[in-house]
Amino acid sequence: MSGPKAPSSVGRLPTAVADEMVRRLFDDGDPESDDRILFPGVGHGELVEAVARYCERHELDFPESIALETNEELVEEAREKFDELPLEVRRLDFLGSLPDLGEFEFIVSDPPVARLHELSQEVREDLAMRFDTISADGPGRDEDYYLAFFEQGLGILAAEGRLVFATPDFTSKQGHSAIPELKRRLTTFHIEDIDESPVESPYDQAELDIVITTVAHAEPDSKYASEVDFEGVQEALTVTYDIGVADIMTQDPVAFYSDDDVHSVYLTLVRNDYDAAPVRDRDTGECLGLVSKAELTGADTGTLADGYITDLDESRLISATASFDELLTQLREKRFCVVGTADDIRGIVTRFDLNSMEVYFHLYAKFAQFEIGLRNAIRDYEIDWDDALLEAGISWTDIKRRRKEYREKSEVAQDVLDTLLLSDLIKIVENSRLQAEIEFDRSSLGVRPSAINKLRGSVAHYQPLIHTMDSLSLPKQRTAENFGEVYDALNESLQALESRNYI
Structure with a gap:
């Protein structure tokens, strides 16, 4: 990370602070056998040691865990120090492009801190492209690098999981609490509570007091989440979309004449994707019946008058104003229906028209x-x-x-x-x-x-x-x-x- 002032931790955590953080981490219940813990920026491992002490006091198995660290020397230190624990130490930047680590029931860290306005524009823009909580242009004097840690952590925190960070004091130099702004920025993550408790820093170089910040997933805080008129949405979604025969039928289908060649008629039916069509008298226009593609299959010579015309059964007729339910009742029995009357055919509807x-x-x-x-x-x-x-x-x-x-x-x-x-x-x-x-x-x-x-x-x-x-x-x-x-x-x-x- 480049910039006028590189992000840095608030310092080595005192044992008492680390133990208090872990106590809050498990405040809603001890870790179960299939729970996982993530230690972003594990550093010298003070928080890993605190979890180990907690598990020993409560006669619990140390949960399966992953620790992340960018410093190669600290990675090796953690691997040697905790080689007997079910802890995988990986050299990864928590704010970088992470592999799929899965979800974690618990996340605990002492993240690095740096005022955003002290970082270079290039660094801010890079962070802003990947994190909604980071402002690229004109960040406030109290906006800090650790906001991205919250966003990244909450993104992989399991349902009803808990996240505990050691951070700078959330009270701004103007004396205003930054909690409402933090909640606003993280509203999509269902923050149950942000518990801030200042702890006096024993390090002269730390400009601000340490705060133990606990975040839990639960129902969204209505004070910070957008209000949605769910009843209005439901009312809009429950409007029916009624249809009838006229909406899906093939209108004014091509009609044939009794003296038409069967092979030509068959090809026309196939080309138009018709299952059937009316047959009329060439001179009077009277409907003589129907011809179906199934009847013509295999026929090579002759005309429709050679036994290929089927009488128009009254049971096959359906009104153009019939409902979809009425149509479906008939199509369950017949491959197609003729819309209209024997004297006034308006269209044809087939079973495949149910795919319209x-x-x-x-x-x-x-x-x-x-x-x-x-x-x-x-x-x-x-x-x-x-x-x-x-x-x-x-x-x-x-x-x-x-x-x-x-x-x-x-x-x-x-x-x-x-x-x-x-x-x-x-x-x-x-x-x-x-x-x-x-x-x-x-x-x-x-x-x-x-x-x-x-x-x-x-x-x-x-x-x-x-x-x-x-x-x-x-x-x-x-x-x-x-x-x-x-x-x-x-x-x-x-x-x-x-x-x-x-x-």
Whole structure:
């Protein structure tokens, strides 16, 4: 690090200060067997020794730990001094480009300090590009290098983890506390509390008193976090997107005549991706029936009049004003429907038209309602979501990752549930008393709840909703009948949630 004044530590920590820092580190509970500790800027290892003393006093195993240090001599010193502890000492700059170290339940350090205005513009710009807490232009006289340590540390601190730093006194030269500003800069990290306790420095060269600063992850502080009208957001997301036959049909399809060549008609159907089309009398324009691509497969010679025209069955007709639900009911039975009347054909709609963009929009709105309804129901029944996920087989590591993802989105999420995927919400309902309350099981819905999530995945990633025109298919292919069953289950669940005012 270059600059007029290089960042430096506040000095060797006295044993009493190091022990007090470690006491606060474990104030919410002793480290468990799978917890990890990070020692950024380990220096001479005073804090490692303090953790070792704490573990010895409380008859605990020293947790798996990683220590980082840039000074090669100090790295070797730490490796020799702590070679019997489960401590990996690595020569890395904590504020540099770190490899994936994973998350840590505890982070404790005596970070280097330096006023930002005393660093060169080049150094400030480099830090500002990588850390939101650092100002490149015109930093205040009380802004310090250690802010980046807070940001970097909180970025890899596990859910409900604790971070303890020895820092300069947060009180500015003007006598104002810097805590509100620190909270503002770190608001996305869900600071539970910043506990500052000055400790008189025994070193003449230290300009400021030492402060033990403890930061814990928890709910965001509403005083510093942005307010979001979550009810307004939900209301906006629960607007339905209703569609009907007219939105997805092929309008005014190409019509053929009874004396048209079968081979030419077949090629036209393939080229236009039609499953069927009307056949008319060339002189009167009267509709004689339909010709389907399936009927013409393998036909080489002749005209449509040679037995390839199918009568227009009344059951195949559907009104242009029919709803999507009415259309789906018919397509579950028939490969295609004719829109209009025998005398006035307005269009044709096939099973593959269920893959049209309008259907995706229609389903997207339904799934938004569904997810919001499940979240509100889980909140209302006060379901312990992490216990339910553990019951469903989700590992504790993955649950902690979900908590971390929530912290990163805290300004737009009112709680962890807002950041969980539908698959998680379904597992929570299936593994709690809520399942019986809203009849969310296969016997009630007719399909596995996971099938609803699979359909939602197809909608989210714009994958085909219908894989085949046939009624029977391979196991992983979704037919119109399969689609209809899941669609019915989704609607039944929405009705159950709406009847309980969760939507």
